[in-house]
Amino acid sequence: EDQVTQSPEALRLQEGESSSLNCSYTVSGLRGLFWYRQDPGKGPEFLFTLYSAGEEKEKERLKATLTKKESFLHITAPKPEDSATYLCAVQAGRGAQKLVFGQGTRLTINP
Amino acid sequence: EAQVTQNPRYLITVTGKKLTVTCSQNMNHEYMSWYRQDPGLGLRQIYYSMNVEVTDKGDVPEGYKVSRKEKRNFPLILESPSPNQTSLYFCASSYTYNSPLHFGNGTRLTVT
Numbered sequence: 001e002d003q004v005t006q007s008p009e010a011l012r013l014q015e016g017e018s019s020s021l022n023c024s025y026t027v028s029g030l031r032g033l034f035w036y037r038q039d040p041g042k043g044p045e046f047l048f049t050l051y052s053a054g055e056e057k058e059k060e061r062l063k064a065t066l067t068k069k070e071s072f073l074h075i076t077a078p079k080p081e082d083s084a085t086y087l088c089a090v091q092a093g094r095g096a097q098k099l100v101f102g103q104g105t106r107l108t109i110n111p
Numbered sequence: 112e113a114q115v116t117q118n119p120r121y122l123i124t125v126t127g128k129k130l131t132v133t134c135s136q137n138m139n140h141e142y143m144s145w146y147r148q149d150p151g152l153g154l155r156q157i158y159y160s161m162n163v164e165v166t167d168k169g170d171v172p173e174g175y176k177v178s179r180k181e182k183r184n185f186p187l188i189l190e191s192p193s194p195n196q197t198s199l200y201f202c203a204s205s206y207t208y209n210s211p212l213h214f215g216n217g218t219r220l221t222v223t
Contacts, residue, residue, distance in 0.1 A: 032209060043115070043201050043214030044154075087154070097142075097161065097208040098169060101154040 002027040006102035021073040021105045023088030036087040078109045113138045117215035132187045134202030142205045143185040147198040192222040
């Protein structure tokens with residue numbers, strides 16, 4: 001069974017304090033790994049797609065990386081507006097029409 | 112503006128009273144999907160549609176129905192809602208099944 005586990009469940013940082021969020025997965029034939037950001041009261045918003053081990057994508061203070069077993073979302077010098085829940089989802093070979101989501105990491109950046 | 116629109120945003124109903132949550136997208140997307148989000152369980156897929164008249168079950172389809180008669184619309188139907196269907200529901204769409212999803216802003220359903 002395809003599984004996605006995100007850690008930590010919640011993370012509090014001071015403004016400017018860099019850190020990383022983890023997404024571990026066990027799937028049969030990864031077709032793609034997606035990162036989304038979700039603000040309270042809103043739907044998830046797409047950030048990145050990664051397809052193969054070694055791939056990296058960047059956007060402003062965020063950088064996503066992928067290995068064969070996990071993905072990291074690195075946040076550099078975060079600002080309070082980066083506070084949100086970050087969701088990881090994988091699309092696997094069998095049933096590729098489906099996404100399996102992790103439970104998310106709730107990130108809070110204190111000014 | 113490109114968007115996925117869900118209605119209503121909030122809905123309180125009683126057990127057994129049929130309801131429909133509407134979903135519409137204006138991006139000409141082929142793929143549409145419904146998810147429910149529950150604390151501790153994350154987002155779980157209910158049903159998805161690869162194109163008009165093509166729908167299939169996700170991971171938690173029991174108690175739900177969908178239809179895709181037009182490309183832009185993908186309503187979620189609860190024929191006889193029960194309290195365990197109290198949840199936050201999201202509709203999403205994408206160009207194809209492996210493209211990034213665009214989500215609506217959610218429908219918070221309470222079944223008493």
